[in-house]
Amino acid sequence: MASNASVRPDRAAVLRRALRVAAAATLVGAVGFWAAKGARVGWSQHQVPVPAVDEITGLDYVLYEDRFIPGVEWLAAAAGVAVLLFGASFLFRSNSSQHA
């Protein structure tokens, strides 16, 4: 990661803002995606069980649909990425005295 010493003040401000916007977008997007997919509070599902009943025998069984439902560990990972992006933004501080 670039340090503030090698970045001009105007460029540092742009990078800082970009990282913070990316962090916010990641967090909002992840929460939105997680909520839109059912706000699952368990583990992520890569295939979704669908209960079914066999007509003649009356047996209950499970069919699986291949679709992804994000769980809490996926949300935590996305929040972690957002925190990292936000934290990285502090590496780009404007310090006008260095460039006076």
Next chain:
Amino acid sequence: MNKSLLLILASFTAGAFAAPISFDFKDPKGVNTIQFKLDAPLEQIAGTTNGISGTVTFDPAAPEATAGTILVDAKSLTVPNKMMSEHIQGERWLDTAKNDKITFELAGLSDVKASGANYTATAKGKLTLKGVTKEISVPVKLSYLEGAFGQRINKPELKGDLLVVRGNFTVLRTDFGINPGNMEDKVSNEISLSLALAGGAPQS
């Protein structure tokens, strides 16, 4: 009069020599399922297996003599989370690379209670899981569906019978060397199993 006597004799003879019926549990519809559940802090770990095969002989006139073997392809065990499925198949849990079959050798039924074509009983036999064999007793419900084989696979012209087996029981993972002594605070030692199986006996 003579005809009636002949009919009575014929039905008696057929009944006296009725042979046990062999039911194939490799289900052409892929419905046969064993569901397993383990308690865990975030949510219950629940999965299924449908790689079931084996044969069981059943005689409606002598259900106590029901016997056979049910085989489960251990690699067909699935949970909705991909990583969890891989862990279950792994060396610490079921080690399916070395133990690819789970078997139940049914030796017979006891405490049989019949109600028409439905039976409740205790199935006794040997369960082999991860290479460890234990004698177990499992409460089961059986339904003998005479003539329903063809109807089930949308071929009513095919004659044959069905044997439906349902049962719920638990086993301990420590009894079968499934990650013993590890993660017992996170994953319960008790594994709940639900059987929902149908065996077919087509008549040629």
